[in-house]
Amino acid sequence: MSFELLHTDATTKARRGRLTTPHGVIETPIFMPVGTQGTVKTLHPDDLLAIEAQIILGNTYHLYLRPGLDVIDQFGGLHNFMQWQRPILTDSGGFQVWSLAKLRKITEEGVRFQNHLNGAAMMLSPEVSMEIQARLGSDIAMLFDECPPYPCERSYAEESTDLTSRWAKRCRDWVDANRPEATDGGRQLHFGIVQGSVYADLRERSARALVDLGFDGYAIGGVSVGEPEVEMMRAMDHAVPFLPEDKPRYAMGLGTPPQLLEMIARGVDMFDCVMPTRVARNGMAFTFDGPINFKNARHEFDTSPLHPDTHPTVLPFSRAYIRHLIKAGEILGLRLLSLHNLHFFLTLMQQAREAISANRFEEFKNEFIERYEARNY
Amino acid sequence: MSFELLHTDATTKARRGRLTTPHGVIETPIFMPVGTQGTVKTLHPDDLLAIEAQIILGNTYHLYLRPGLDVIDQFGGLHNFMQWQRPILTDSGGFQVWSLAKLRKITEEGVRFQNHLNGAAMMLSPEVSMEIQARLGSDIAMLFDECPPYPCERSYAEESTDLTSRWAKRCRDWVDANRPEATDGGRQLHFGIVQGSVYADLRERSARALVDLGFDGYAIGGVSVGEPEVEMMRAMDHAVPFLPEDKPRYAMGLGTPPQLLEMIARGVDMFDCVMPTRVARNGMAFTFDGPINFKNARHEFDTSPLHPDTHPTVLPFSRAYIRHLIKAGEILGLRLLSLHNLHFFLTLMQQAREAISANRFEEFKNEFIERYEARNY
Ligand SMILES: [Zn+2]
Ligand SMILES: [Zn+2]
Numbered sequence: 001m002s003f004e005l006l007h008t009d010a011t012t013k014a015r016r017g018r019l020t021t022p023h024g025v026i027e028t029p030i031f032m033p034v035g036t037q038g039t040v041k042t043l044h045p046d047d048l049l050a051i052e053a054q055i056i057l058g059n060t061y062h063l064y065l066r067p068g069l070d071v072i073d074q075f076g077g078l079h080n081f082m083q084w085q086r087p088i089l090t091d092s093g094g095f096q097v098w099s100l101a102k103l104r105k106i107t108e109e110g111v112r113f114q115n116h117l118n119g120a121a122m123m124l125s126p127e128v129s130m131e132i133q134a135r136l137g138s139d140i141a142m143l144f145d146e147c148p149p150y151p152c153e154r155s156y157a158e159e160s161t162d163l164t165s166r167w168a169k170r171c172r173d174w175v176d177a178n179r180p181e182a183t184d185g186g187r188q189l190h191f192g193i194v195q196g197s198v199y200a201d202l203r204e205r206s207a208r209a210l211v212d213l214g215f216d217g218y219a220i221g222g223v224s225v226g227e228p229e230v231e232m233m234r235a236m237d238h239a240v241p242f243l244p245e246d247k248p249r250y251a252m253g254l255g256t257p258p259q260l261l262e263m264i265a266r267g268v269d270m271f272d273c274v275m276p277t278r279v280a281r282n283g284m285a286f287t288f289d290g291p292i293n294f295k296n297a298r299h300e301f302d303t304s305p306l307h308p309d310t311h312p313t314v315l316p317f318s319r320a321y322i323r324h325l326i327k328a329g330e331i332l333g334l335r336l337l338s339l340h341n342l343h344f345f346l347t348l349m350q351q352a353r354e355a356i357s358a359n360r361f362e363e364f365k366n367e368f369i370e371r372y373e374a375r376n377y
Numbered sequence: 378m379s380f381e382l383l384h385t386d387a388t389t390k391a392r393r394g395r396l397t398t399p400h401g402v403i404e405t406p407i408f409m410p411v412g413t414q415g416t417v418k419t420l421h422p423d424d425l426l427a428i429e430a431q432i433i434l435g436n437t438y439h440l441y442l443r444p445g446l447d448v449i450d451q452f453g454g455l456h457n458f459m460q461w462q463r464p465i466l467t468d469s470g471g472f473q474v475w476s477l478a479k480l481r482k483i484t485e486e487g488v489r490f491q492n493h494l495n496g497a498a499m500m501l502s503p504e505v506s507m508e509i510q511a512r513l514g515s516d517i518a519m520l521f522d523e524c525p526p527y528p529c530e531r532s533y534a535e536e537s538t539d540l541t542s543r544w545a546k547r548c549r550d551w552v553d554a555n556r557p558e559a560t561d562g563g564r565q566l567h568f569g570i571v572q573g574s575v576y577a578d579l580r581e582r583s584a585r586a587l588v589d590l591g592f593d594g595y596a597i598g599g600v601s602v603g604e605p606e607v608e609m610m611r612a613m614d615h616a617v618p619f620l621p622e623d624k625p626r627y628a629m630g631l632g633t634p635p636q637l638l639e640m641i642a643r644g645v646d647m648f649d650c651v652m653p654t655r656v657a658r659n660g661m662a663f664t665f666d667g668p669i670n671f672k673n674a675r676h677e678f679d680t681s682p683l684h685p686d687t688h689p690t691v692l693p694f695s696r697a698y699i700r701h702l703i704k705a706g707e708i709l710g711l712r713l714l715s716l717h718n719l720h721f722f723l724t725l726m727q728q729a730r731e732a733i734s735a736n737r738f739e740e741f742k743n744e745f746i747e748r749y750e751a752r753n754y
Contacts, residue, residue: 074680301448303452323444324444
């Protein structure tokens with residue numbers, strides 16, 4: 001049994017759990033920093049240890065294209081290639097094909113496309129995706145799915161959902177036949193992905209089909225595709241009731257700090273998002289007192305630190321200095337904001353876990369959001 | 378007395394010394410990492426401590442433009458603004474005006490120009506440069522000089538050298554009248570700059586004029602302007618004999634690892650160069666076995682470390698991984714190569730100091746160059 005449900009909050013559906021993987025234990029709810037190309041942007045693995053990252057995400061599509069599996073094979077897997085010995089989750093590549101590749105053609109077999117780097121014709125299928133992820137040696141591999149756009153006609157959503165279910169069966173069969181392991185050994189875990197767009201009955205149908213096949217965890221997919229927040233939350237509400245209590249639930253590619261807490265309250269355990277590192281490139285920092293935009297002139301002479309609760313590595317620097325680095329295009333500015341933002345997301349998760357254990361998650365969530373939106377610092 | 382000459386090598390002019398500044402002691406010969414815009418590119422001050430950087434350089438021209446002195450005044454100086462509490466040397470701004478600004482017009486008063494950021498008309502003069510450096514609070518301020526191009530007609534070189542000497546007198550007067558201090562107090566040191574282009578008698582004339590005025594150290598300027606290596610070494614040979622034994626000598630903006638050792642053998646004590654961080658952006662690493670170009674395909678599958686003598690922070694990573702980061706444009710690649718290259722330059726200086734103390738600098742230099750040029754790793 002890889003997941004242990006430790007406690008459910010008294011008034012919300014928020015859960016505290018513990019997921020055991022070949023590279024270690026993950027306390028949930030948890031946020032996973034994104035390391036698209038085998039590195040969490042601007043950060044050294046030691047930085048990730050310093051902010052107590054428990055698990056990171058790697059993008060199968062990117063790593064398959066560059067450096068390619070022949071390189072990663074030399075190291076026996078992604079962990080040793082990138083020098084990260086804690087858990088790694090890899091996505092299936094499907095979402096990246098959907099968002100980056102050209103001339104996509106979806107058939108029953110899989111997806112043919114031209115990659116965004118050199119336009120070469122390529123193919124991803126359930127079996128190919130599972131094999132790539134097996135060679136990457138991730139601790140958690142995601143099933144290969146089709147991600148419908150938003151908005152999406154009912155007829156397309158229905159066909160797409162059923163295709164994802166048939167692909168899930170093929171992934172299940174591949175895993176049963178090949179018994180993939182993580183880097184350095186240990187059974188790789190596999191998470192199914194619930195699709196169904198905005199249609200409650202399709203979400204249910206998708207969830208039931210996956211649960212019938214039996215996986216180590218379940219993700220809610222087809223979100224983070226431009227839908228309004230209300231649809232994002234509905235996708236959780238439509239899927240969670242049909243997922244087993246004793247398996248982790250993962251909302252893919254989401255979200256803002258208040259959204260994370262709203263999803264935790266709905267019983268979601270795991271999250272990933274590029275936002276903390278992406279907004280750093282725009283000079284943005286998340287704090288308990290709301291976001292800060294360092295391009296704003298009001299920070300020009302500000303000798304105070306980014307925030308009293310920032311990481312010790314960032315605390316010595318003033319807002320004026322961080323603003324200067326961002327304005328001057330200096331990489332240290334990206335490093336400091338990326339580290340700060342990921343530290344903030346991970347601290348938020350830690351506080352959420354403590355609030356769940358104390359049966360006060362609802363109060364914690366409301367207090368957080370009130371302070372966050374007041375922007376008083 | 379700020380400089381103590383500890384030992385001179387038995388067979389070369391290489392010297393070991395100790396320079397005391399308001400922010401601490403510098404063991405010479407030393408290499409100074411360049412922090413143009415108030416940050417050594419890609420590195421955190423903790424990284425600079427990890428590689429045992431003793432002093433860094435700040436560029437007056439860049440810092441004067443951005444963030445500007447009004448911002449740095451809020452912190453009482455550059456050290457506190459950038460959170461670096463070891464020594465800082467600032468250049469005069471003259472070389473940057475020469476290499477970056479537009480519509481330069483040199484008069485007896487100083488240099489009028491349009492800055493490269495927004496084209497605004499600005500003026501630097503001996504007094505203005507010394508005042509800016511006083512407000513930056515550097516431990517060592519450079520005198521404001523005129524840097525003639527290479528090649529340079531004798532008549533222009535002569536006029537330029539004498540202008541630099543008259544400007545040196547005005548710097549001396551400004552310093553005597555204003556007694557500038559480093560950030561948090563302590564007498565700021567001042568280094569004159571020997572000019573004279575390729576003309577031996579002008580180098581001598583320039584050196585004598587500066588020594589008559591009396592400064593804490595002397596730089597050899599007008600190098601790193603595209604001259605061949607033989608002229609670079611001649612500039613040292615033409616200046617050093619006329620500089621006092623008991624003051625440090627600084628070759629500005631130089632050079633490759635073998636060049637540094639050749640200049641140390643000629644009695645030079647201090648160096649700065651953007652090369653270690655600049656070549657990192659081209660995927661280049663310096664090692665005791667010669668330079669490595671990570672864009673070279675032969676590193677694609679290489680599981681060995683960058684070099685056995687790299688810094689512990691870089692050692693866990695393979696050449697294949699570093700190559701991947703560089704090819705993928707990932708910032709961690711720049712970080713690792715910048716840290717490695719600066720660590721290499723600083724290690725080279727440490728070994729040079731030890732060789733001087735052991736009276737075996739010539740042997741050390743020849744062994745280093747032989748191995749470096751063999752490129753056997
Ligand atoms: Zn491992
Ligand atoms: Zn200080």
